[in-house]
Amino acid sequence: MKKLATGICLTMLLNVALGQEVTRPxxxxxxARMPNFRNQVVSxxxxxxxxxxxRLFAPEASSVEIxxxxxxxxxxxxxxxxxxxxxxxxxxxxxxxxFYGYSFFINGAKALDPSNAVIKRDGNRNDNVLFxxxxxxxxxxxxxxxxxxxxxVWYPSSVLGFQRRMxxxxxxxxxxxxxxxxxxxxxxxxxxDEEAWVELGRACQILDNLISQKxxxxxxxxxxxxxxxxxxxxxxxxxxxxxRIQAFGPGNMISGKFEESLVKDVVPYIEKHYRVISxxxxxxxxxxxxxGFHTLNIITANPGMFDYAGVMSMGFINxxxxxxEDNRNAFEKQVDLLKASGIxxxxxxxGKEDFLYQSVTELRKIFDQHQLKYVYRESQGGxxxxxxxxxxxxxxxxxFR
Amino acid sequence: MKKLATGICLTMLLNVALGQEVTRPxxxxxxARMPNFRNQVVSxxxxxxxxxxxRLFAPEASSVEIxxxxxxxxxxxxxxxxxxxxxxxxxxxxxxxxFYGYSFFINGAKALDPSNAVIKRDGNRNDNVLFxxxxxxxxxxxxxxxxxxxxxVWYPSSVLGFQRRMxxxxxxxxxxxxxxxxxxxxxxxxxxDEEAWVELGRACQILDNLISQKxxxxxxxxxxxxxxxxxxxxxxxxxxxxxRIQAFGPGNMISGKFEESLVKDVVPYIEKHYRVISxxxxxxxxxxxxxGFHTLNIITANPGMFDYAGVMSMGFINxxxxxxEDNRNAFEKQVDLLKASGIxxxxxxxGKEDFLYQSVTELRKIFDQHQLKYVYRESQGGxxxxxxxxxxxxxxxxxFR
Numbered sequence: 120m121k122k123l124a125t126g127i128c129l130t131m132l133l134n135v136a137l138g139q140e141v142t143r144p145x146x147x148x149x150x151a152r153m154p155n156f157r158n159q160v161v162s163x164x165x166x167x168x169x170x171x172x173x174r175l176f177a178p179e180a181s182s183v184e185i186x187x188x189x190x191x192x193x194x195x196x197x198x199x200x201x202x203x204x205x206x207x208x209x210x211x212x213x214x215x216x217x218f219y220g221y222s223f224f225i226n227g228a229k230a231l232d233p234s235n236a237v238i239k240r241d242g243n244r245n246d247n248v249l250f251x252x253x254x255x256x257x258x259x260x261x262x263x264x265x266x267x268x269x270x271x272v273w274y275p276s277s278v279l280g281f282q283r284r285m286x287x288x289x290x291x292x293x294x295x296x297x298x299x300x301x302x303x304x305x306x307x308x309x310x311x312d313e314e315a316w317v318e319l320g321r322a323c324q325i326l327d328n329l330i331s332q333k334x335x336x337x338x339x340x341x342x343x344x345x346x347x348x349x350x351x352x353x354x355x356x357x358x359x360x361x362x363r364i365q366a367f368g369p370g371n372m373i374s375g376k377f378e379e380s381l382v383k384d385v386v387p388y389i390e391k392h393y394r395v396i397s398x399x400x401x402x403x404x405x406x407x408x409x410x411g412f413h414t415l416n417i418i419t420a421n422p423g424m425f426d427y428a429g430v431m432s433m434g435f436i437n438x439x440x441x442x443x444e445d446n447r448n449a450f451e452k453q454v455d456l457l458k459a460s461g462i463x464x465x466x467x468x469x470g471k472e473d474f475l476y477q478s479v480t481e482l483r484k485i486f487d488q489h490q491l492k493y494v495y496r497e498s499q500g501g502x503x504x505x506x507x508x509x510x511x512x513x514x515x516x517x518x519f520r
Numbered sequence: 521m522k523k524l525a526t527g528i529c530l531t532m533l534l535n536v537a538l539g540q541e542v543t544r545p546x547x548x549x550x551x552a553r554m555p556n557f558r559n560q561v562v563s564x565x566x567x568x569x570x571x572x573x574x575r576l577f578a579p580e581a582s583s584v585e586i587x588x589x590x591x592x593x594x595x596x597x598x599x600x601x602x603x604x605x606x607x608x609x610x611x612x613x614x615x616x617x618x619f620y621g622y623s624f625f626i627n628g629a630k631a632l633d634p635s636n637a638v639i640k641r642d643g644n645r646n647d648n649v650l651f652x653x654x655x656x657x658x659x660x661x662x663x664x665x666x667x668x669x670x671x672x673v674w675y676p677s678s679v680l681g682f683q684r685r686m687x688x689x690x691x692x693x694x695x696x697x698x699x700x701x702x703x704x705x706x707x708x709x710x711x712x713d714e715e716a717w718v719e720l721g722r723a724c725q726i727l728d729n730l731i732s733q734k735x736x737x738x739x740x741x742x743x744x745x746x747x748x749x750x751x752x753x754x755x756x757x758x759x760x761x762x763x764r765i766q767a768f769g770p771g772n773m774i775s776g777k778f779e780e781s782l783v784k785d786v787v788p789y790i791e792k793h794y795r796v797i798s799x800x801x802x803x804x805x806x807x808x809x810x811x812g813f814h815t816l817n818i819i820t821a822n823p824g825m826f827d828y829a830g831v832m833s834m835g836f837i838n839x840x841x842x843x844x845e846d847n848r849n850a851f852e853k854q855v856d857l858l859k860a861s862g863i864x865x866x867x868x869x870x871g872k873e874d875f876l877y878q879s880v881t882e883l884r885k886i887f888d889q890h891q892l893k894y895v896y897r898e899s900q901g902g903x904x905x906x907x908x909x910x911x912x913x914x915x916x917x918x919x920f921r
Contacts, residue, residue, distance in 0.1 A: 177629035182580070228578035230631030236644040237755035243637040248755065261758045266674040266683065273667040282667065294793045354638035354649065357662045392695045 160206070162234040163221075163249050169213035171249065173221075175232065178205025180225045187221035187249065188505075189214050196224060216253025217505065218321060220246030239318045241504075242310035243353065257328070258512050259321040264331035265291030269323055271313075271355075274388045278380040283344055284351035285385065286313050288323050289393070290330055290337035299396045301519040302339045302389055303427075304381060305511075306406030306413050309372060312352040313344040316511075319504045325512050335515045338403075341389055345406075345413055347376040372409060373438050378416045382424070403518045405429030405466070407507045408475070412436060415482075419453035422460035429466040429514045432502050434478030435485055451485060458491040464517055465493040468510040472501040561607070563635040564622075564650050570614035572650065574622075576633065579606025581626045588622035588650065589906075590615050597625060617654025618906065619722060621647030640719045642905075643711035644754065658729070659913050660722040665732035666692030670724055672714075672756075675789045679781040684745055685752035686786065687714050689724050690794070691731055691738035700797045702920040703740045703790055704828075705782060706912075707807030707814050710773060713753040714745040717912075720905045726913050736916045739804075742790055746807075746814055748777040773810060774839050779817045783825070804919045806830030806867070808908045809876070813837060816883075820854035823861035830867040830915045833903050835879030836886055852886060859892040865918055866894040869911040873902040 162174040175183055184196040189212075199207035220239055223230045231238065237248040252260060267290045273282045293300065305322060307315035316322040322340055329335035350356050381404075390397045402425045406414040411433025418428045439445040465486075469479040486493050496513060500506050563575040576584055585597040590613075600608035621640055624631045632639065638649040653661060668691045674683045694701065706723060708716035717723040723741055730736035751757050782805075791798045803826045807815040812834025819829045840846040866887075870880040887894050897914060901907050 175629065177627065179583070179628035181582075181627070225626040225629050225631060226578065226582070227580035228576065228626050228631060229634050230626060230629060231646065233630045233645070236641055236646060238639065238641075238646060240637055240639075244634070245632065245637060245639060252759065261752075261756060263683065263758050266685075268671050268673050270669050270671040272669050282664065284667075351662075355662055357664050358653065 160234045162232050163247075165249075165251065166210075169216075169251055169253070170210050171212050171214060171251075172208060172210045173199065173223075173232065174234065175199065175207045175223055175225075175230075176205060177207055177225055180207070182224075182226050183207040184224040184227075185209060185211075185221060186224065187211070188219045188246075188503075189217065199223075214249075214251050216251045216256040218256055218259045218508070219249040219251065221249055222246050240314065240353075241319055242312075258325045259508060260328070261324055262328060262331075264327055266327050267291050267323060267330075268293065269317065274384060276380050276384045278383050279347055279376060281350055282357070283349075283380075283384075284313055284355055285344065286317050286342040287389075287393075288326060288340040288342070290326065290339065292337060293339075293394070297394070299394045299401075300337060300339050301401035301403070302341060302393075302395050303403040303405065303515075303518060304341045304343065304385065306343065306345050306381075306404070306410030308406075308408030308410055308432075311410075312346065312349065313342050314352045316340075316342045319507075320511060321508055322511060325508065326515060329512070329515055336519045338515075338519060339389070339393055339395060341385065343377075343381060343385055345377050345410055346372075347374060347380065372412075373441055373443050375416065378413050378420065381413070381417060382421055386424075399424055399426045400463075401426075401519060403427035403429070405431065405511075405514060406433075407431040407510075408433050408502065418462065418465075419450065419457050422453070422456040422462070426463040427466075427518050428462065428464070429468070429510070430482075431468045431507055431510045432470065432473050432475055432479075434469070434475055434480065434482035436478055451489065454485060454489045454491055458489055462491075465491065466496070466514050466517065467493050468496040468498065468506070468514070470498050470500040470502065470506050472499070473506075474502060561635045563633050564648075566650075566652065567611075570617075570652055570654070571611055572613050572615060572652075573609060573611045574600065574624075574633065575635065576600065576608045576624055576626075576631075577606060578608055578626055581608070583625075583627050584608040585625040585628075586610060586612075586622060587625065588612070589620045589647075589904075590618065600624075615650075615652050617652045617657040619657055619660045619909070620650040620652065622650050623647050641715065641754075642720055643713075659726050660909060661729070662725055663729060663732075665728055667728050668692050668724060668731075669694065670718065675785060677781050677785045679784050680748055680777060682751055683758070684750075684781075684785075685714055685756055686745065687718050687743040688790075688794075689727060689741040689743070691727065691740065693738060694740075694795070698795070700795045700802075701738060701740050702802035702804070703742060703794075703796050704804040704806065704916075704919060705742045705744065705786065707744065707746050707805070707811030709807075709809030709811055709833075712811075713747065713750065714743050715753045717741075717743045720908075721912060722909055723912060726909065727916060730913070730916055737920045739916075739920060740790070740794055740796060742786065744778075744782060744786055746778050746811055747773075748775060748781065773813075774842055774844050776817065779814050779821065782814070782818060783822055787825075800825055800827045801864075802827075802920060804828035804830070806832065806912075806915060807834075808832040808911075809834050809903065819863065819866075820851065820858050823854070823857040823863070827864040828867075828919050829863065829865070830869070830911070831883075832869045832908055832911045833871065833874050833876055833880075835870070835876055835881065835883035837879055852890065855886060855890045855892055859890055863892075866892065867897070867915050867918065868894050869897040869899065869907070869915070871899050871901040871903065871907050873900070874907075875903060 160174050160176050164172040183199040186196045199209040201207050232247045235247045238245050239248050267288050270287045272287050273284050276283050305316050330337050404414050404417055404425050411430040414430050498506055561575050561577050565573040584600040587597045600610040602608050633648045636648045639646050640649050668689050671688045673688050674685050677684050706717050731738050805815050805818055805826050812831040815831050899907055
């Protein structure tokens with residue numbers, strides 16, 4: 120016991136002596152940071168049977184709930200139970216292997232789990248990460264395989280008139296080779312930004328794993344910011360652009376400016392600065408939801424530029440519905456041009472419960488009428504990252520073949 | 521009014537229709553994410569006089585407090601006041617320009633501000649970011665200047681026996697030039713990891729700004745993970761390494777393994793994969809606290825390898841105190857070798873209130889006795905990122921001159 124106490128004391132001393140910032144001590148911090156501290160709160164604790172125990176130390180709270188992405192239905196929460204030391208606990212599951220978000224609610228107000236440092240951001244919302252290992256999440260895990268490099272790069276946009284930030288994945292081996300690589304432009308949905316496919320889509324992990332299993336060709340993946348009024352994700356926006364953020368609104372999504380910028384700014388930047396194969400057979404574009412809308416706009420406006428395209432959870436949307444012009448006829452004409460251009464793979468994925476399911480049916484009808492071939496993947500579930508990670512896992516192996 | 525309502529409705533519809541994941545609605549989410557929603561909670565709101573209003577919607581809470589890094593003393597918190605709609609509010613300041621962390625406490629338990637998506641992580645602790653612009657924080661801001669590229673790179677460590685993750689900053693222009701660059705190896709403190717200098721140290725912003733003002737030479741900055749049992753920051757650790765994390769303890773900090781790995785694994789990796797000037801005149805190493813300890817070990821064990829070194833908030837620590845060997849005599853011998861090697865710049869920074877101040881005095885005494893020249897910078901304050909950002913801002917311009 121004395122030895123244990125000495126060990127704890129040494130750890131605490133060293134944590135302070137060798138560099139943790141000295142700030143106000145508080146319980147959440149002490150419990151979260153001191154690895155050997157006896158009162159350490161462990162949360163989440165994943166048990167071998169994939170049940171999970173969540174814990175929060177909150178002696179003065181009168182209610183603590185948890186909401187997790189595995190819970191069915193809207194607004195679902197479960198209540199934790201309090202013991203006599205003020206520790207709230209609940210054990211849930213077993214849970215299916217997945218990459219989940221969750222958060223607590225203390226007296227009804229959202230609070231992240233202070234014992235879990237790993238967070239994912241979806242738009243303006245942060246949640247804690249719960250990663251349940253297993254077959255279905257195997258591709259999303261960081262495994263002991265060769266890893267690609269993820270770079271945050273700023274590029275000048277002549278179309279939008281300001282510098283913008285994008286994330287670029289270069290595959291394992293890129294730095295050591297002289298080879299040229301194909302490029303996938305991977306687009307996020309509304310509310311997202313250039314971090315979405317990295318943080319929520321696990322794009323780097325999925326590709327690292329698929330490439331190491333020789334199931335996908337080594338490729339560069341370019342993850343842009345699809346909001347034409349934004350330069351970058353929250354926290355990275357230059358001061359000068361704050362007025363643009365204020366001006367962000369629905370009109371910008373259907374302005375066509377992002378799509379134009381991708382073609383005129385991003386593709387040339389990538390083809391100049393990276394070792395890439397600069398022709399249609401080595402260019403792919405794919406996106407989810409708003410990014411699927413962007414993808415459709417990009418491939419129909421630029422037939423012959425991309426041989427591969429993926430449209431996830433998005434169908435034909437007549438912009439008339441949103442105060443724009445009736446674009447049905449124009450779209451159909453572009454579909455004919457796309458067909459004439461001989462696109463190699465047009466991949467569509469949608470969940471049976473997706474609220475945009477009907478728009479996907481409409482899109483397929485147009486493609487069928489115009490005899491434009493496509494691969495259709497219908498999954499369970501709806502408009503969720505569960506599906507988008509799955510679709511990306513299935514689409515990536517089909518590219519550049 | 522009808523037009524406003526239509527606008528709000530359109531925004532909400534588009535947010536859903538064009539790609540936000542459909543999950544349970546909850547108040548925090550609705551208020552945080554819908555830009556035109558009338559009940560939107562804005563927090564923090566920075567006023568022109570640099571006072572700041574913080575707001576949290578928590579109708580069922582009986583107490584909401586805030587703790588911020590600008591507050592003096594340990595454990596300082598201020599109470600927010602509740603109005604009849606359940607919105608808690610406080611206005612604080614005016615605050616000095618700085619890059620601060622803060623968080624709320626709901627009924628005494630920590631909760632991040634759901635209206636503020638920008639978070640910084642210090643070890644296992646997450647806090648919201650509050651950035652007050654002004655003279656003193658000007659170098660920390662993301663400005664409309666050319667930006668370097670930040671890359672997360674995995675490298676094989678032969679010394680430690682596993683792949684490890686590091687962050688590499690390449691300066692603006694690196695991609696477009698054929699020039700070779702000098703390299704700074706920048707080391708974090710205990711509890712930190714390869715993200716610390718990026719997220720908390722604002723190293724990329726400081727260098728972007730100094731370089732654009734021609735106050736620092738364009739340089740590559742390599743930010744490693746200084747915990748020899750870790751492969752990577754939380755969330756990036758491969759599954760295979762979990763046992764190593766469990767084993768993390770004080771012994772690892774003074775094992776010398778990280779220092780050995782930096783010299784044998786990291787420097788050769790960088791000099792092979794990047795366009796760098798591979799000699800002592802273009803190599804610098806600097807670190808804070810534990811990273812200062814590592815820096816001292818690296819330069820004394822490898823005299824002639826680095827012409828520039830920075831030691832922040834760290835002095836001479838006899839490892840005897842922590843159960844290691846008495847290293848005083850050995851250290852003094854290495855100091856003689858370091859002096860003989862002709863190191864160009866040895867920079868020491870420490871705050872007057874730093875709890876390691878005495879160790880810095882001891883270090884300076886040893887250097888003085890052995891006639892090893894150094895630059896000494898004594899600042900106000902203590903063992904904080906306020907000081908480490910400041911020191912980095914002052915040290916970077918002195919490197920590679």
